Amino acid sequence: MNKQIIFNLAVKDLEKSRAFFAALGFGFNPQYSGEQSAFMVVVEDSIFVMLMTEAFFRSFIDKPLxxxxxxxxxxxxxxxxxxxxxxxxxxxxxxxxxxxxxxxxxxxxxxxxxxxxxxxxxxxxxxxxxxx
Structure with a gap:
């Protein structure tokens, strides 16, 4: 398996963020997306961004966002x-x-x-x- 970079970004409005990045030409993988997150493909097979609602992002951290x-x-x-x-x-x-x-x-x-x-x-x- 190739090394990949996947980073998570907290977003205020998931659908607006999806639309913004889609306008830049980035795609999304529906298999790893849902109501609280969208898996964005920046560079096929190597760089990805998980756009996460702020509430969902907070569930992974124990300090302020x-x-x-x-x-x-x-x-x-x-x-x-x-x-x-x-x-x-x-x-x-x-x-x-x-x-x-x-x-x-x-x-x-x-x-x-x-x-x-x-x-x-x-x-x-x-x-x-x-x-x-």
Whole structure:
């Protein structure tokens, strides 16, 4: 079995979050989804996100739930295959209601920009130039 990354994100409104991420082109696996969670496929066979209602998320923890609009614990970074893919994802995120906290940064060898999803989670998209 290949190693996989599955991370859990608490969301205020599961259906709105599903719609937001579907607008970015991410799919969902109904086999692992239900009324309290949605299993989102970011990269087939390797990267997944379990979107969980806040109540369901709280059932797994024994400390307060951080409110992503008020404080951040993590920035989720996702690599892109091209600058065009990065720009397209940013445009789709913005159209779906994301906040874009800063303009793209072009470092020559690396290009990046981020967005804040509708629950306040920070996502950073990055493209790196292939070695010369």
């Amino acid at each position: 951080a409110q992503a609009r008020e404080a951040n614990e993590v920035i989720i970074c996702l690599s892109c295959e091209s600058r065009a893919e990065l720009d397209d994802l940013i445009a789709r995120a913005s159209a779906a209601g994301a906040r874009i906290p800063h303009p793209p940064e072009d470092h020559g060898f690396m290009y990046d920009q981020g967005f804040e999803d509708i629950d306040g989670h920070l996502w950073n998209l990055v493209w790196t130039a292939p070695p010369a």
